[in-house]
Amino acid sequence: MDIGTTQRPLRVLMLSWRDGDHPEAGGAEVYVERTSQLLTARGHTVTMFSAAFPGGSRRVDRGAVRIVRRGGRLTCYLRGLQFLRKVRDEVDVVVDVHNGVPFWSPLAGATPVVSLVHHVHRDQWPIIFGPVLGLLGWLIESRLAPIVYRHCQYVTVSQATRDDLVALGVDRDRIAITYSGNDVPDDLDSYADLARSDHPSLMVLGRLVPHKHFEIAIDIVADLSDRFPDLTLDVVGGGYWDDELRAHAAARGVSDRVRFHGFVDEHTKRTLLSRAWVVLMPSHKEGWGLTIVEAGLHGTPSVAFSFAGGVTESIVDDETGLLADDVTQMSTQVSDLLMDAALREKYGENARRHAKSFSWENTTLQLEAALGQAVARRRY
Known part of the structure; x- marks a missing residue:
């Protein structure tokens, strides 16, 4: 129309x-x-x-x-x-x-x-x-x-x-x-000056509910522990699934590396997005993927599932981030991105331009x- x-x-x-x-x-x-x-x-x-x-x-x-x-x-x-x-x-x-x-x-x-x-x-x-x-x-x-x-x-x-x-x-x-x-803050440039975390870091952002499948992000942290022993995950958002996710992190032995922030203010959210190396969206279904374009504004690439619907448009595969066909491929893609700073930078810049178009x-x-x-x- x-x-x-x-x-x-x-x-x-x-x-x-x-x-x-x-x-x-x-x-x-x-x-x-x-x-x-x-x-x-x-x-x-x-x-x-x-x-x-x-x-x-x-x-x-x-x-x-x-x-x-x-x-x-x-x-x-x-x-x-x-x-x-x-x-x-x-x-x-x-x-x-x-x-x-x-x-x-x-x-x-x-x-x-x-x-x-x-x-x-x-x-x-x-x-x-x-x-x-x-x-x-x-x-x-x-x-x-x-x-x-x-x-x-x-x-x-x-x-x-x-x-x-x-x-x-x-x-x-x-x-x-x-x-x-997309909400473009007046002080967006100030976040561009923030350094990425000094260790590999992932982030998920959204409501803590079962169908967001944030357990997958926790599993990836655990599965990549041998290769990235200092890898962390920031979980930003609140919801009734909070206790289950904390229990899952404990069961996988990564409670000390999964940080639950709950609901945060806009400045804190944008600071965390700017410092993260990669944002994950492990949901199996999304209408669009607002988190992905929010991350893109801060030059942070995202990884999501190729079968999850709207994320196939909020992410341009192999340009602004990556789309995985299953959990194993998602874990491999995350590992590859954490190992390749130049690729993260390229995806991040493309993601920033893509996000600003909305x-x-x-x-x-x-x-x-x-x-x-x-x-x-x-x-x-």
Whole structure:
């Protein structure tokens, strides 16, 4: 879809399981919050509905974006549909964020709906809910949702996810791609002056949840111990899988070389990215890979799996980083990068240029065009 602008200001309702303050917020929430803020800067009105969480206010204003929080992990979907029914006369278009489970907003009436899908969850369902409930969840996502949203505009963040949606029966011409942007700090150059750590170092960044497979990064540290006895791993982020990861590091005998930082501020995150030699993304499925382009801004190459979806676009294989077909190859690639400073430097410089080509301004313009198309389609 060509970047364009809508004909008039829109009243937009974002339905998202989590907002940016939620303890389990990740890259999908960054996308929703950044684009919401920029849509308001372009004259649109944006309200976000998301789940409540302990310590979070029921209503908060984030700049010009109003966030309404109701319901819990599962009940927020029903509460979101109720909220839409209540305010539908005040809304021009709904952005329904599918995080495995959608909000079923087409059932609320004639308000135009844009379905935002970062990635499909075939692999995550059984990991989180077990084989039986996992199968039910996948059937809802893969069979029922495409029927309910069959007349809706879709938006996603990578070619890979668009292909996955087409495989589920969504018409390709109804799917717009809006690559996630990147936050370029004003003081980015100051991080370029930071020296890499004086010993080989790896980093993973994200929510500590089972389907991120951070155990693989811990295994790589253990498996490469003979070759790199001073190799360390920085684990940045928080989540309910923290204790399991610490136990795994202890079981592999590398607790002293795996450093758990928890949630960190922006400066600390960027400092760690600048000092790391290589960033790993061992997740088996990602819609895009925001961590990869964040690392790229700091000249740090990344390694991810070739079957993980959007990372095949956030990483340009053998130019900005490497894509592995399995765990054994990932371990070998990491070892090769740690041994070759010149290769790391080349990938890092390419990654920096690649990362700077993505901006939230462009993402927002692309999303705005999809919103306008959805409104126009419903109007006629």
